[in-house]
Amino acid sequence: MSATACRLSGIEKAFGPNKVLRGIDLEIASGQITVLMGANGAGKSTLVKILCGVHRADAGRIELFGQPYAPATPSEAIAAGVVTVHQSINDGVIPDLDVASNLMLDRLTQPGSGFFVRSRAMRAGAQEIADAMSLDLDVRATVGDLGVAERQLIAIARAMARDARVLILDEPTSSLSATEAERLFALLERLRGQGVAILYISHRMSDIRRIADRIVAMRDGQIAGLFEGPTLDYEGAVTAMLGHGLTAADITIPPVGAPVLALNGLRLSATGRPIDLTVHRNEVVAITGLLGSGKTALASVLFGMQPAAGGAMTLNGAPYAPRTPREAIRAGVFLCAKDRASNGVIPEFDISGNLTLPFTRRHSRLSFLSGRSERARTGAMIELLGIVCQGPDDAIGTLSGGNQQKVMVGRWLAEPSQVLVLDEPFQGVDIRARRDIGHRIRETAADRATIVFAAELDEALEIADRILVLNEQALVGEHRNENVDLNRMLAEVSGLTAQEQTTHHMQA
Amino acid sequence: MKSVQDQPLLRFAIRFGFLILLLGLVVFFSIAASGFAGARSAVFVFQSVAITGILALGVTATLVVGGFDLSIGSVATSALMLSAYVMVVMEQSAFVAVVACLAMGALVGLVNGLLIVKMKVPDLLATLGMMFLLVGLQRIPTEGRSISTGMTMPDGSTTEGTFSAGFLWLGRHRFDLVLDDLIPVPVVVFLIVGLLVWVFLELTRHGRLMYAIGSNERAARLAGTNVNRYKILAYMISGVLASVGGILLAARLGRGDIASGNNLLLDSVAAALIGFAVLGAAKPNAFGTAIGALFVGVLLQGLTMMNAPYYTQDFVKGAVLVVALVFTFALSSRKRGGGH
Numbered sequence: 078m079s080a081t082a083c084r085l086s087g088i089e090k091a092f093g094p095n096k097v098l099r100g101i102d103l104e105i106a107s108g109q110i111t112v113l114m115g116a117n118g119a120g121k122s123t124l125v126k127i128l129c130g131v132h133r134a135d136a137g138r139i140e141l142f143g144q145p146y147a148p149a150t151p152s153e154a155i156a157a158g159v160v161t162v163h164q165s166i167n168d169g170v171i172p173d174l175d176v177a178s179n180l181m182l183d184r185l186t187q188p189g190s191g192f193f194v195r196s197r198a199m200r201a202g203a204q205e206i207a208d209a210m211s212l213d214l215d216v217r218a219t220v221g222d223l224g225v226a227e228r229q230l231i232a233i234a235r236a237m238a239r240d241a242r243v244l245i246l247d248e249p250t251s252s253l254s255a256t257e258a259e260r261l262f263a264l265l266e267r268l269r270g271q272g273v274a275i276l277y278i279s280h281r282m283s284d285i286r287r288i289a290d291r292i293v294a295m296r297d298g299q300i301a302g303l304f305e306g307p308t309l310d311y312e313g314a315v316t317a318m319l320g321h322g323l324t325a326a327d328i329t330i331p332p333v334g335a336p337v338l339a340l341n342g343l344r345l346s347a348t349g350r351p352i353d354l355t356v357h358r359n360e361v362v363a364i365t366g367l368l369g370s371g372k373t374a375l376a377s378v379l380f381g382m383q384p385a386a387g388g389a390m391t392l393n394g395a396p397y398a399p400r401t402p403r404e405a406i407r408a409g410v411f412l413c414a415k416d417r418a419s420n421g422v423i424p425e426f427d428i429s430g431n432l433t434l435p436f437t438r439r440h441s442r443l444s445f446l447s448g449r450s451e452r453a454r455t456g457a458m459i460e461l462l463g464i465v466c467q468g469p470d471d472a473i474g475t476l477s478g479g480n481q482q483k484v485m486v487g488r489w490l491a492e493p494s495q496v497l498v499l500d501e502p503f504q505g506v507d508i509r510a511r512r513d514i515g516h517r518i519r520e521t522a523a524d525r526a527t528i529v530f531a532a533e534l535d536e537a538l539e540i541a542d543r544i545l546v547l548n549e550q551a552l553v554g555e556h557r558n559e560n561v562d563l564n565r566m567l568a569e570v571s572g573l574t575a576q577e578q579t580t581h582h583m584q585a
Numbered sequence: 586m587k588s589v590q591d592q593p594l595l596r597f598a599i600r601f602g603f604l605i606l607l608l609g610l611v612v613f614f615s616i617a618a619s620g621f622a623g624a625r626s627a628v629f630v631f632q633s634v635a636i637t638g639i640l641a642l643g644v645t646a647t648l649v650v651g652g653f654d655l656s657i658g659s660v661a662t663s664a665l666m667l668s669a670y671v672m673v674v675m676e677q678s679a680f681v682a683v684v685a686c687l688a689m690g691a692l693v694g695l696v697n698g699l700l701i702v703k704m705k706v707p708d709l710l711a712t713l714g715m716m717f718l719l720v721g722l723q724r725i726p727t728e729g730r731s732i733s734t735g736m737t738m739p740d741g742s743t744t745e746g747t748f749s750a751g752f753l754w755l756g757r758h759r760f761d762l763v764l765d766d767l768i769p770v771p772v773v774v775f776l777i778v779g780l781l782v783w784v785f786l787e788l789t790r791h792g793r794l795m796y797a798i799g800s801n802e803r804a805a806r807l808a809g810t811n812v813n814r815y816k817i818l819a820y821m822i823s824g825v826l827a828s829v830g831g832i833l834l835a836a837r838l839g840r841g842d843i844a845s846g847n848n849l850l851l852d853s854v855a856a857a858l859i860g861f862a863v864l865g866a867a868k869p870n871a872f873g874t875a876i877g878a879l880f881v882g883v884l885l886q887g888l889t890m891m892n893a894p895y896y897t898q899d900f901v902k903g904a905v906l907v908v909a910l911v912f913t914f915a916l917s918s919r920k921r922g923g924g925h
Contacts (some may be wrong), residue, residue, distance in 0.1 A: 380807075382807075402806060402807050402808075402809050403809040403810070403811060405809075406808075406809040407809075412807065414804075414807050419801075419803060419804070420803055420804055420807055421804050421807070422801065422804060423796075423797045423800045423801050423804055423805070424800055424801060425796065425799075425800040425868060426796070426797065426800065430793065430797075434793075434794075434797055434804075434805070434808040434810075435808040435809045435810075437790035437793055437794060438790065440790070441789070441790040444789040444790055444791060445788050445789055445790075446788060446789060446790050446793060488808070
């Protein structure tokens with residue numbers, strides 16, 4: 078087998094009380110593509126950041142080609158030959174400059190590279206790099222005019238120009254089309270042939286099947302499974318990533334009421350398959366799927382943030398096609414957005430201001446706000462959700478993540494809705510807050526239809542009456558939350574059994 | 586992490602530091618400069634800051650939604666020239682002049698807002714462009730000359746209109762309060778505008794939503810706020826208040842003076858930014874802006890009465906602004922603790 082390029086042993090990392098990595102042992106071999114899989118929050122990004130010098134490990138050792146390796150800064154990591162291409166491509170390229178400058182940027186930043194830019198020499202050098210990577214690019218083109226795939230290839234070429242021996246790619250295909258991804262894979266295969274050790278982070282099954290030599294599955298800050306050999310056990314890897322100990326939660330499924338929201342042949346993109354779905358009153362539906370499966374797009378369409386590419390929706394029988402979140406809210410469709418820090422929390426406001434934000438009209442007369450009315454409603458929500466705080470006037474920043482999330486959920490529970498959509502409501506929330514939020518959502522569900530988007534299967538199992546699986550922007554499975562066939566669901570999530578999927582889809 | 590909550594002295598300093606400093610200044614000048622303590626002197630301070638204060642309250646509205654308006658100074662001077670043009674050249678009444686100016690301010694604000702919201706031009710650049718445009722535009726009708734009765738127009742005619750008495754009243758009349766002829770109209774306008782802006786920003790849901798936009802625009806949009814409309818509204822408030830300032834300036838000067846109002850932009854922006862530090866708000870707010878304007882006024886009046894030369898004024902304003910910004914960003918930001 079190939080030589081070990083990088084060996085990690087006992088890596089631990091905590092942010093405050095939150096243990097993100099709990100003893101990682103991992104080897105990355107030269108001339109191999111090691112795929113690292115893991116759900117959100119499994120600790121993949123933290124591990125990458127330790128390898129590329131952004132974070133330092135609290136405990137454990139890393140060896141790089143037999144030498145101890147503990148980069149304090151990203152430039153130290155690069156100097157040691159560990160190069161990372163991050164998920165957001167624009168971190169890796171400078172769009173306003175041409176391809177040559179981008180490829181030669183690292184040489185420009187070195188001391189002694191001269192005061193004046195020598196364009197011709199630079200273009201020649203850049204062409205050399207591009208040729209070495211078999212990149213067919215005009216080095217005079219401005220990077221900003223190129224497509225996402227080209228930018229990605231440039232970022233990788235630039236990384237490789239630094240004599241990288243270990244290349245780390247963090248979800249590189251998340252914004253590439255299939256043909257664009259194929260160019261990337263071809264490049265990675267060439268680099269593998271040159272003996273580069275590649276750590277490839279993704280949970281797109283199609284990518285993994287295409288290029289993986291080894292699969293490492295992470296879960297909750299630990300290595301949950303290592304798969305290698307001539308035939309890789311993909312299903313085993315997905316199970317390891319999503320957790321073995323999945324058990325159906327204690328859910329009593331109530332009888333459903335009248336249909337509230339119906340999706341008829343809704344398409345999330347021009348190439349997406351049509352989605353048909355009906356959600357009823359007094360029903361909690363969880364929609365699960367991996368990153369990029371279309372959960373976010375579906376939530377955006379439901380809440381008027383982007384138009385559907387095709388098909389129609391009805392709300393209580395009437396056509397429903399919101400153009401803005403405002404229209405959606407007027408129609409009684411509420412969305413508790415994912416990633417509360419950027420989409421939900423108003424950092425300068427107190428709890429009360431955050432909670433009543435969408436419904437200030439209800440708390441004001443002739444536009445004048447009534448503090449008493451706001452505090453009363455906030456107090457009721459603090460009570461209902463068990464928000465730990467001194468009172469409604471506490472600054473939102475003083476609350477823990479779980480309690481902030483409760484405020485975000487309370488914001489949308491405070492007024493009656495037709496459809497309540499919660500996108501990843503358990504993101505960055507501790508287990509107790511998660512239980513609290515889940516219970517309150519179920520308790521209050523009688524008079525509305527509730528849709529919860531959750532990437533983690535156990536979260537879906539904990540909250541839903543019915544679980545739908547989304548894969549590649551299509552509904553591929555439906556499960557009543559009673560004696561769920563977990564293996565089938567896992568297979569659907571990972572898109573493993575294409576044949577089966579189509580049949581389920583027909584039945585749905 | 587040591588939070589400010591554990592340090593009552595620091596918390597007190599952040600909250601009341603600037604007000605105490607203002608009080609200290611007043612006491613100091615009252616002792617050091619004879620004639621500083623007194624109603625007439627106080628009114629003079631108010632009068633000196635009334636127009637910049639009104640402009641600053643407008644900028645505050647744009648700062649609240651996370652924007653900035655660099656065009657206020659030129660809107661004010663445009664209103665000054667427009668009112669003179671309407672009355673002196675077109676021989677219209679004071680009422681027409683005031684309405685024309687207010688409409689012009691609203692229109693400029695609307696265009697600023699549309700440039701920023703619809704054309705996605707960054708706020709500083711959009712309003713900078715507008716500033717240039719207005720500085721030039723106001724000179725075109727008179728070929729760059731100041732407007733006064735009896736001047737010769739580009740077409741050879743002579744202007745025969747005058748500033749009406751009613752218009753001049755806006756700038757020169759003084760109301761009686763205890764003493765005869767004490768409080769000038771601009772001061773009253775400043776206080777009323779200040780109160781209205783404060784009420785709007787602090788007590789109404791529109792103000793609340795504007796602060797939400799400034800703090801996290803995306804979250805505000807996802808909560809159903811019509812972000813674009815509130816941003817445009819903020820620039821229109823700014824434009825209208827700037828034109829109010831211009832009207833008062835014209836009424837005080839009594840002529841369309843092309844060279845007036847050069848300092849308006851910087852002075853009013855400084856007042857609004859100093860306002861961040863008042864009461865430890867660490868954000869734009871109407872009360873702080875008014876206090877910020879007064880602070881500068883008191884300092885300049887006191888120094889002038891102590892015979893500090895006029896050319897030190899900008900230095901003093903700059904120093905106050907820097908101190909206030911340190912208050913706001915270095916000290917108050919700790920108030921929110923570490924966190925994300």
